[in-house]
Amino acid sequence: MQLKHKIVALGVLPLLLAAAVICALVIVQNQRLGEQQVQLIEHAILSSKRAELKNYVAMAMSVIAPLHAGGRGDAQAQQQALAALAKISFGEDGYFFVYDAHGRNLMHPRQAELVGRDLWNMTDAHGLPAVQALLASASAGDGFQRYAWRKPSSGQETDKLAYVVMLEGWGWMLGTGLYLEDVEQATRQVRQEVADGIHATMVAIASVALIAVLLVCAAGLTLSVREHRLADSKLQALNQRILNLQEEERSRVSRELHDGISQLLVSIKFQFELAAHQLAAGASGGLDSLHQATERLGSAIGEIRRISHDLRPSLLDTxxxxxxxxxxxxxxxxxxxxxxxxxxxxxxxxxxxxxxxxxxxxxxxxxxxxxxxxxxxxxxxxxxxxxxxxxxxxxxxxxxxxxxxxxxxxxxxxxxxxxxxxxxxxxxxxxxxxxxxxxxxxxxxxxxxx
Missing domain, CATH: 3.30.565.10 (Histidine kinase-like ATPase, C-terminal domain)
Known part of the structure; x- marks a missing residue:
C-alpha cells in the first residue's frame, strides 16, 4: 500500500468500525425500548379491557339475578335467562355465551351452529383447548383467559380476551370477551415507529460517517500531496548533496594529484633530465641525480598507493x-x-x-x-x-x-x-x-x- 492509502485506511477504518458499533448499539437499545413500550401499551389496554369485561359480566349477572337468585332452578327459568342473555350485546362483536360444566354450549347469539354441541376438545389456532381453559379459569376464580376465536364481523380467527364466571346451582359458565385487534394494531404501530426511528437514525449516522470519511479522504489527500512535495524537496536536497559530495571528492583527489603526485612527477622529470645531461657531459654527479630521481619515483608510487587506499583499501578485499x-x-x-x-x-x-x-x-x-x-x-x-x-x-x-x-x-x-x-x-x-x-x-x- 502507498503511504496515502495507509493514511486513509488508518483514518477511515476506525471511523467505520465506530459507526458500525454505534449503529449496533442504537438498534439494540431502540428495539429494547420499543419492546418495553409495546409491553406497557399492551398492559394498559388489557387492564382497561379487563375492567370493561368485569362491568359487562356484572351487568349480565344483574339481568338474570331475579331468575337465578330467586331459587327458580326449573328449566323454564333457565330458558328465560338464556333468552335474556342472548338479547344483550355491545359494540359490533360484543355478546355473551354460556357453557355447562362439561363443555356443551348452551347459548351463543352470533354462532347458532355451536349451540348444543360438545366443545370440550375444541382447540384454537394455537392448539389451546379453549373451552377447557375457560372453565378452568372460571373455577379457579380468576376468570380471565386469552385464546383465539372466529370474529363474527370478519370471519377471521383473532385473539380474544374473555372473562367468565360460574353460576352456582345451575352449573353454568357465563362469560363475554373482547377481540384484541386494537391491541395488535397498537403494538404493530409502536413497532413500526421504532423501526422508522431506527431507519432515520441509521440514515443520520451514515450521513455523518460519509461526511467524516470524505473529510478524512480530503485530509489524507492534502497530507499526501504535502508529503509528496516534502519528499520531492528532500530528494532534491539529497541529490544536490550527493553531487556536492562527488564534487568534493573529485576536488580532493584533484588537489592530491596536482599538489602531490604531479609535483613529484615534475620533480622526477627534471631530475632525470639533469642526470641525462650530466651523463652525456661526462660529469661526475649523473649517478647521484639518477639515484635521487629513483627515490622520488618511489615516493610518487607510495602517494598513489595512499590515494588508492583511501578510495578502496586493498586489504579489505584480500x-x-x-x-x-x-x-x-x-x-x-x-x-x-x-x-x-x-x-x-x-x-x-x-x-x-x-x-x-x-x-x-x-x-x-x-x-x-x-x-x-x-x-x-x-x-x-x-x-x-x-x-x-x-x-x-x-x-x-x-x-x-x-x-x-x-x-x-x-x-x-x-x-x-x-x-x-x-x-x-x-x-x-x-x-x-x-x-x-x-x-x-x-x-x-x-x-x-x-
Missing part, C-alpha cells in the same frame, strides 16, 4: 575488515602522533557481508578524520566484536568533547549524518555520547542468519 582497520589505525597513529588501542575480537573465520565490511571501514575512517580535526585527543580506542546475530564497532577518544545534537544539526556537519545514514540503511543501531574528556560512538549492524 585480508578482510580487521586487517584493513588495523592498517588504518596504524597509519592514523603514525600520521597524527596519537596512541591508538585497537582490539579485534572477531573470530578468525568470521565472514562479514561486503556491504557491512565497507560500511564499518568507512565509519572508522570518518570517525578518525573527525578525531584528527576536532577532538584534540591523546588516546583513541577502537573495539570490533561480533556474536551470531550482529557485529559491534566502538570508537572513542579522550578529547575535548562536543554537543552531539548541535553538531548533527549544523549545515556543514555531514560526517555524523553520513555515519547515521549508513547504519540506518543496513538496519542497524547508532548511538553517540560525548562530554569533556570522553567521546564514544557505538555502531551495531545485524548479520544475516546462516
Amino acid at each position: 585480508l578482510g575488515l580487521p586487517a584493513a582497520i588495523g592498517q588504518l589505525a596504524a597509519e592514523f597513529e603514525q600520521r597524527c602522533a596519537l596512541r591508538v588501542r585497537y582490539a579485534n575480537r572477531l573470530a578468525d573465520d568470521a565472514q562479514l557481508p561486503d556491504a557491512t565490511a565497507v560500511a564499518l571501514f568507512r565509519i572508522v575512517q570518518e570517525a578518525l578524520t573527525n578525531i584528527e580535526r576536532h577532538a584534540r585527543a591523546g588516546t583513541v580506542h577502537i573495539d570490533l566484536e561480533a556474536d551470531g546475530h550482529a557485529v559491534q564497532l566502538q570508537v572513542g577518544d579522550d578529547g575535548i568533547g562536543f554537543n552531539p545534537r548541535k553538531i548533527e544539526q549544523m549545515p556543514g556537519g555531514i560526517g555524523l549524518r553520513n555515519i547515521r545514514e549508513r547504519v540506518e540503511h543496513l538496519g542497524g543501531r547508532f548511538s553517540l555520547s560525548s562530554s569533556s574528556g570522553h567521546t564514544g560512538m557505538c555502531v551495531v549492524l545485524p548479520l544475516p542468519v546462516v
